Every structure is written in structure tokens, then in C-alpha cells.
Amino acid sequence: MQFDLTGLGPVTASQLRLLIDTDNDGVFADETVAGGGILSGATFVSGSTYQFSTVTGLNDNLRFTIATTSVASTPLPVELIDFNAFHESNKVQVDWRTASEKNTENYFVERSKDGINFESISSVKAAGNSNSIIEYTETDFNPIAGISYYRLKQVDINGTFTYSSIVPVNYKINKNKLRIYPNPSIGEFNIELSEFDASEVLVVIKDITGKEVYSKVAISQEGKNLIAIDPEHKLAPGAYFVIASSNNDLFSQRIIVK
Numbered sequence: 001m002q003f004d005l006t007g008l009g010p011v012t013a014s015q016l017r018l019l020i021d022t023d024n025d026g027v028f029a030d031e032t033v034a035g036g037g038i039l040s041g042a043t044f045v046s047g048s049t050y051q052f053s054t055v056t057g058l059n060d061n062l063r064f065t066i067a068t069t070s071v072a073s074t075p076l077p078v079e080l081i082d083f084n085a086f087h088e089s090n091k092v093q094v095d096w097r098t099a100s101e102k103n104t105e106n107y108f109v110e111r112s113k114d115g116i117n118f119e120s121i122s123s124v125k126a127a128g129n130s131n132s133i134i135e136y137t138e139t140d141f142n143p144i145a146g147i148s149y150y151r152l153k154q155v156d157i158n159g160t161f162t163y164s165s166i167v168p169v170n171y172k173i174n175k176n177k178l179r180i181y182p183n184p185s186i187g188e189f190n191i192e193l194s195e196f197d198a199s200e201v202l203v204v205i206k207d208i209t210g211k212e213v214y215s216k217v218a219i220s221q222e223g224k225n226l227i228a229i230d231p232e233h234k235l236a237p238g239a240y241f242v243i244a245s246s247n248n249d250l251f252s253q254r255i256i257v258k
Contacts, residue, residue, distance in 0.1 A: 014040070118149075
């Protein structure tokens with residue numbers, strides 16, 4: 001598998017890595033060398049073309065991206081720390097952070113009903129070149145009812161582009177079955193579930209990098225079901241996403257821990 005890395009500047013082939021989303025969940029952070037999700041050993045072909053000769057047995061529709069082990073000597077156009085989308089009041093909030101940028105021109109927030117066909121709903125001017133953390137935020141004031149999907153398209157000055165992982169959001173007007181309080185909190189809070197269709201609801205808490213810090217299967221009861229995050233599971237200060245999902249429902253909400 002060959003890649004044209006025109007516009008990157010200096011590249012050390014041995015520092016390139018090919019990340020493959022082997023479990024097709026839209027996340028690259030959970031891939032491992034042992035699981036075949038991280039490949040090294042890129043070689044220089046000619047000009048700005050590099051090759052991973054050990055790529056075999058890829059299935060259709062698997063996502064992949066290029067990474068580097070050294071931003072200093074092999075800087076990629078954008079080092080994306082995280083990309084998140086979540087239902088908040090009557091809108092969907094989208095935010096992302098970059099650790100570095102090189103010759104980046106624009107970001108496009110894209111949305112899809114089926115997770116396959118995407119349309120651009122907003123654009124943001126990129127920093128261009130940066131070696132410090134930059135935070136971006138966009139708002140979708142007219143979300144699609146039900147489950148939709150969001151991704152980020154990053155476009156460089158030379159016209160090349162890459163995509164982020166895909167994030168699902170379930171938007172239901174006046175029917176949010178997930179309530180968190182107090183929010184913000186000091187690390188202890190309540191998660192209230194109401195009127196889920198399924199008998200079991202999976203509740204997961206993730207930090208802004210996508211790392212899971214808490215999970216529990218709740219048995220849906222008539223009326224409301226309450227989960228208390230007590231001192232034993234108290235979260236460290238920061239931003240988190242609480243995701244409650246069943247076979248037919250998916251709700252997410254952000255919480256701030258001070």
C-alpha cells in the first residue's frame with residue numbers, strides 16, 4: 001500500500017505508522033500491534049511516495065490513517081487529539097482539539113443519516129501552522145432527528161484531506177432519556193435513565209480522549225432508574241461523556257468535573 005505525502009516536508013520513513021481500524025468502531029486509539037491494527041516498516045519509494053509492504057488481508061470498508069512516532073522530525077499535517085459530538089439541549093455540539101498543525105487550511109464538520117453518505121454542514125478556518133494545543137467548537141442548530149453521524153474533514157493548503165473517526169449522536173426533541181445532575185460536579189453525580197425501550201441499558205463514561213473510565217449495565221425499570229457515581233468511583237477533574245445505549249436508543253451528554 002503506497003501513500004503520496006506531498007506537502008509534509010521532512011519525512012523519516014521508519015517513523016511512519018499505518019493505523020487500521022480492525023474492529024471498525026471508528027476509533028484508532030484501541031488498536032494494537034499484536035492485533036494487526038498498527039503497522040510499521042514504511043519504506044521510501046520515490047519523490048514523496050512511501051510504502052507499507054506488509055499490508056495484507058484488509059477487508060472492505062475498513063478505515064485507516066497515517067501516524068508518526070515523532071512530530072518533531074516527521075510532522076504530519078494535523079495531530080488530532082480528539083473529536084466529539086454530543087446532544088445538548090436542542091442542538092448538537094461538536095468540538096475537537098489539535099496538538100499540532102502543518103499547512104492546514106480548513107476544517108469541515110460533516111453529518112450523515114446513514115454513516116455512509118456525508119454532507120458538510122459548517123466550515124472553520126484552521127490555524128495553518130501550530131505546535132500548541134488548539135480547541136475548536138461548532139454547533140449544529142438543526143440536527144437530524146434520531147441517530148445521525150458526525151465526522152471532521154481536514155483540508156490542507158495543497159488540497160489533500162483526511163477524515164476523523166465517526167461519532168454517532170441520537171437527537172430526540174423533548175425526549176432525552178438521559179439526565180445528569182449536578183452538572184458541573186465535583187466528581188460525584190447522578191445518572192438518571194427514564195423510559196428506555198429495552199430491559200438492559202449500557203452506561204459508559206469516557207474521557208475526552210475516548211478512554212473508558214466507567215461502565216455499568218442498568219436493568220431498566222418502570223419509570224426511572226438512577227445510577228449514583230459515588231466517592232468510590234469519583235472522577236478526576238476534566239470533561240467526560242456519559243453514553244447510555246440499548247438496542248433502540250443511544251443518548252450522550254457531556255459532564256464537567258471540577
